[in-house]
Every structure is written in structure tokens, then in C-alpha cells.
Amino acid sequence: MTAELVPMPAPPRDLLRVARFFPFEEGGRRLMFVVDNAAFCALDEASWRLAQHLIGQERARRSELLALLDDLPPAEAEEAVLGFEQLEILLPHDFPLYSRDQVPVTVEPLSTLVLHVSHDCNMRCGYCYADYGRYGGDYGYMTPEQAVAHTERFFDQLGSGRTVQMTFFGGEPLMNMPVVYAAHAYAKERAAREGRVIGFGLTTNGTLLTRELVEFFEQERFALTLSIDGPPDVNDRLRPIQDGSKSYDVIIQRVKESGVQANARVTLTRKCLDVPRIVRHLVDVGFREVGVSPVASGHARFDLDDDDLQVLLRGVTELADDFVAWAKEGKIFPFSNIRTVVEQIASGDPRAMPCGAATRLVAADNKGGLYACHRLVGQEEFRMGSLEEGVDPERRFQLLKRIQPRDRAPCQTCWARYLCGGGCHHIAWLHSDKDATAPWTISDGFCDFLRGWYRLGLHTYARLLEEAPGALEVLLKKRSPSACSQPQGQ
Numbered sequence: 430m431t432a433e434l435v436p437m438p439a440p441p442r443d444l445l446r447v448a449r450f451f452p453f454e455e456g457g458r459r460l461m462f463v464v465d466n467a468a469f470c471a472l473d474e475a476s477w478r479l480a481q482h483l484i485g486q487e488r489a490r491r492s493e494l495l496a497l498l499d500d501l502p503p504a505e506a507e508e509a510v511l512g513f514e515q516l517e518i519l520l521p522h523d524f525p526l527y528s529r530d531q532v533p534v535t536v537e538p539l540s541t542l543v544l545h546v547s548h549d550c551n552m553r554c555g556y557c558y559a560d561y562g563r564y565g566g567d568y569g570y571m572t573p574e575q576a577v578a579h580t581e582r583f584f585d586q587l588g589s590g591r592t593v594q595m596t597f598f599g600g601e602p603l604m605n606m607p608v609v610y611a612a613h614a615y616a617k618e619r620a621a622r623e624g625r626v627i628g629f630g631l632t633t634n635g636t637l638l639t640r641e642l643v644e645f646f647e648q649e650r651f652a653l654t655l656s657i658d659g660p661p662d663v664n665d666r667l668r669p670i671q672d673g674s675k676s677y678d679v680i681i682q683r684v685k686e687s688g689v690q691a692n693a694r695v696t697l698t699r700k701c702l703d704v705p706r707i708v709r710h711l712v713d714v715g716f717r718e719v720g721v722s723p724v725a726s727g728h729a730r731f732d733l734d735d736d737d738l739q740v741l742l743r744g745v746t747e748l749a750d751d752f753v754a755w756a757k758e759g760k761i762f763p764f765s766n767i768r769t770v771v772e773q774i775a776s777g778d779p780r781a782m783p784c785g786a787a788t789r790l791v792a793a794d795n796k797g798g799l800y801a802c803h804r805l806v807g808q809e810e811f812r813m814g815s816l817e818e819g820v821d822p823e824r825r826f827q828l829l830k831r832i833q834p835r836d837r838a839p840c841q842t843c844w845a846r847y848l849c850g851g852g853c854h855h856i857a858w859l860h861s862d863k864d865a866t867a868p869w870t871i872s873d874g875f876c877d878f879l880r881g882w883y884r885l886g887l888h889t890y891a892r893l894l895e896e897a898p899g900a901l902e903v904l905l906k907k908r909s910p911s912a913c914s915q916p917q918g919q
């Protein structure tokens with residue numbers, strides 16, 4: 430008779446499942462991000478050794494991990510292992526395998542309406558994704574009746590949500606102020622009647638601003654975003670006025686004469702990637718906050734290639750140093766990209782989707798169409814309904830199923846999955862050559878940039894916690910999440 434050798438079963442608590450995590454070193458710090466629950470922490474020597482041992486493993490034994498740390502006092506080794514259990518990196522081996530991606534796509538109540546009041550613009554920026562305001566169609570304007578009807582329909586579909594945001598967009602919305610006034614008056618009255626809190630925003634190129642307009646915006650507490658690309662040599666290269674003249678001096682004169690307090694929004698093209706110079710210049714000019722975003726025009730002469738994106742990352746890293754230096758002096762450096770990512774990390778909320786497009790945001794145009802977001806207006810694949818019928822729940826649900834990132838192979842294995850949420854749908858669609866079929870996928874080079882971006886955010890957050898905790902606290906009190914993950918909602 431031959432005896433079979435059967436492995437002894439492990440004691441139940443000994444065998445553990447290892448969840449996904451990302452340990453990394455940055456600026457002399459050892460940091461770790463937990464993929465599924467967005468937890469984040471700094472690691473001491475023992476935890477770092479544990480992380481290095483566990484990386485790439487699906488199962489581990491507690492006893493083996495303690496043996497790995499047997500040069501430490503037993504209490505310290507226990508504490509290190511316990512830390513990984515508390516972070517939910519080490520779980521009982523029979524713990525149900527949970528992934529956020531198994532949760533069905535749900536349709537949240539709407540909260541944000543973007544009204545495209547003008548499909549026309551008095552500027553002719555070379556890289557304009559909106560085709561100078563036409564969005565692939567003709568020049569045109571929304572009528573006051575259309576704007577009020579869109580707003581009414583939007584309120585009808587709000588449900589019980591208490592907070593509402595309404596943004597006026599174009600083209601150039603200041604070319605159609607009667608419509609802004611009409612929609613604003615209706616929305617303000619309706620929100621008051623229904624006990625909702627409403628915020629207004631408007632994105633402008635600044636060339637038509639007047640003191641009178643600014644007084645109205647101030648009185649009605651509009652958040653204004655002004656598009657400008659930097660100092661004159663940068664801005665005037667690609668942002669001419671319609672007659673071909675330069676725009677920088679006009680914008681700055683209007684800003685100064687009207688006294689507007691606005692956030693500057695910079696579109697970065699490969700023609701100039703000196704982000705530190707651009708941002709510092711606009712901060713010096715006095716903009717309340719400055720945000721940058723790489724252009725998404727679909728044209729190789731403007732869009733950043735993989736090398737350009739790395740240059741951009743290095744520039745933003747330099748500005749993150751400014752951010753920390755200002756924080757150490759108790760001040761907030763008004764660079765919104767860093768502020769936003771730090772706020773996001775501090776919130777600890779894993780992000781299943783990248784933004785509010787189709788989940789809570791809807792954009793309305795002057796032809797009665799409703800779309801997933803302001804950048805996707807006019808694109809049939811992203812249409813969600815009409816002025817007559819409002820948002821069609823079935824169409825919206827089908828769109829959400831198409832744009833959610835869980836079916837995209839690169840996102841399934843990406844450590845930044847729940848920070849990034851799958852990236853801007855507009856960029857993914859462009860990177861997929863506007864293929865009619867989803868899932869649209871962001872290019873590898875752009876994903877490397879996004880991961881570098883979140884890594885920088887994690888490191889900056891760790892630095893602030895350590896070097897300027899007071900400023901971090903002030904920063905987080907001001908938290909104001911936007912429906913769009915592109916800076917200032919463009």
C-alpha cells in the first residue's frame with residue numbers, strides 16, 4: 430500500500446488573498462495606493478519590504494509574511510501585517526471577491542445643465558474642437574424661448590436633488606446675452622420656488638466683457654472662466670480675433686477695465702509647452718485661479734504626442750513644487766490642476782467614472798439636442814434626448830453602458846483605475862478615431878501621462894500632509910467638485 434502525500438490545510442486565518450495595490454518611491458518617500466478602495470499611505474521600512482514581497486501575488490500566508498520580518502521584534506512585524514489587513518490589501522482567502530466593476534451601471538439624478546447659447550464665436554482659435562462654435566454644424570444662436578424650454582425640461586427631470594448647476598457655454602456666450610438673462614431668470618425663480626440651491630457659471634473668451642456685464646455676474650454670483658493661453662507670444666500665436674488681429678491686449682484690457690474676477694483656462698498645444706511660465710504669468714496677471722488642459726483637437730499639429738505629454742508632466746511637477754512652497758507659507762498657489770487632484774485624493778472616494786458626463790450632466794444646443802457633455806454636443810453617438818422629450822432614460826442608460834470603462838482592457842489592469850475613472854470620454858472617442866462602436870479607449874501614451882499625473886498628485890498630497898498640514902486643511906474646506914474632470918469644465 431502506498432500512502433499519498435496530501436498537503437496539510439493551512440489554518441483558516443493563515444491563508445490570505447492579496448488585493449491590488451501600487452507601491453512607489455517618489456522624492457525620497459515610499460508611498461502606497463490601494464487600487465480598489467483608493468486608500469493611500471506612506472510606508473516605513475517593514476511595510477515597504479512587505480509590499481515588495483507581495484507585489485504580483487494573489488495569495489499569501491500570514492506565517493510566511495511574519496517570517497519575512499523575523500529580524501524585527503514580533504510586535505512590529507505583527508503591526509506591519511495588520512496594517513495591510515486594515516488597508517484591505519490582505520483579506521481572508523475566502524472573502525467574497527468584490528470589484529466595483531461588478532456593480533451595475535446606475536443612472537444618477539441630473540444636476541448640471543450646460544446651455545450652448547451661441548454656436549458662434551468672435552475669435553478663430555486654430556485648435557478649436559468646437560469648429561469656432563459650430564460643433565460640426567452651422568453657426569447659430571439659441572433663442573430665449575429655447576433656452577427657457579431647455580431649462581424647464583431640465584428642472585422637470587431633476588428629481589429630489591437639492592443642488593443644481595447651470596453653465597452658459599458656446600462658442601462665445603457673451604454674443605447672446607439676452608438668452609443668458611432669460612434662462613438665468615427662469616432658473617433662479619424656479620430653484621427658489623422648489624427650494625433648490627443653484628450655482629451659475631459662464632465660460633468666455635473675455636473680449637466682450639464690460640463693467641456692466643461683470644456687475645450682473647457678480648450680483649448673481651456667477652463663476653466665470655476665461656480662456657487665455659498665457660503671455661502675448663503664446664496666446665497670440667493661436668488665438669486671433671475673427672479679423673486676424675491679436676487678442677491678448679484686448680483680453681487684458683477688458684479684464685482690467687471690467688474688474689472681472691475669473692479663473693483662467695489655458696489650452697495647451699504642442700506649439701508651446703512651457704507650462705511653468707504660462708501659469709506663473711497668469712497668476713501674476715491676477716486671475717483667481719489658473720487651470721491648464723492639453724488640447725483635444727484630433728489634429729497632429731496641435732495635439733500633444735507622447736514626448737510632449739512627458740514635457741507637460743515635468744512642467745506641472747515644477748508647479749507642484751510652487752504649490753507646496755506657497756502652502757508652507759500658509760498660502761494657496763492658485764493652480765487648479767494640483768488643487769483638484771489633491772482634493773480628489775483627500776476625499777478618498779474611488780471614482781468609477783471620470784466625470785459627470787451623462788451621469789449627472791447634460792448639454793443642450795440650439796437645435797433642440799441634448800448630449801452627454803459640452804464637448805460632445807452635435808455627436809450622434811452621445812445624444813441623450815431632445816428638447817421636446819427631455820433626457821430619454823433608455824438612451825442615457827445605453828450610452829452609460831457604452832462609455833463606462835470596465836470593458837476597456839487597459840483600464841481593467843490599471844493601478845489608477847479608480848482615481849482616473851477611465852479618462853475623458855471626448856479624448857477616448859478621438860483616440861479611437863471616432864469609431865462608431867464603443868468602448869472608446871485612450872491611447873497608451875496618454876494613459877502613461879494620466880498615471881504620471883495621479884502619481885504626482887499622490888506625492889504632492891503626501892508632501893502637504895507632512896510639510897504644510899494647516900494649508901491642506903484650509904484647501905480641503907474649499908472643496909468644490911465640478912461635473913467635468915477637465916479644468917474649469919471645458
Ligand code: SF4
Binds near residue numbers: 843845846875
Ligand atoms: S489611466 Fe488609462 S488605463 Fe488607467 S484608468 Fe485611466 S484611461 Fe484607463
Ligand code: SF4
Binds near residue numbers: 852915
Ligand atoms: S471630462 Fe469633461 S469634457 Fe471630458 S467627457 Fe467628461 S465632462 Fe466631457
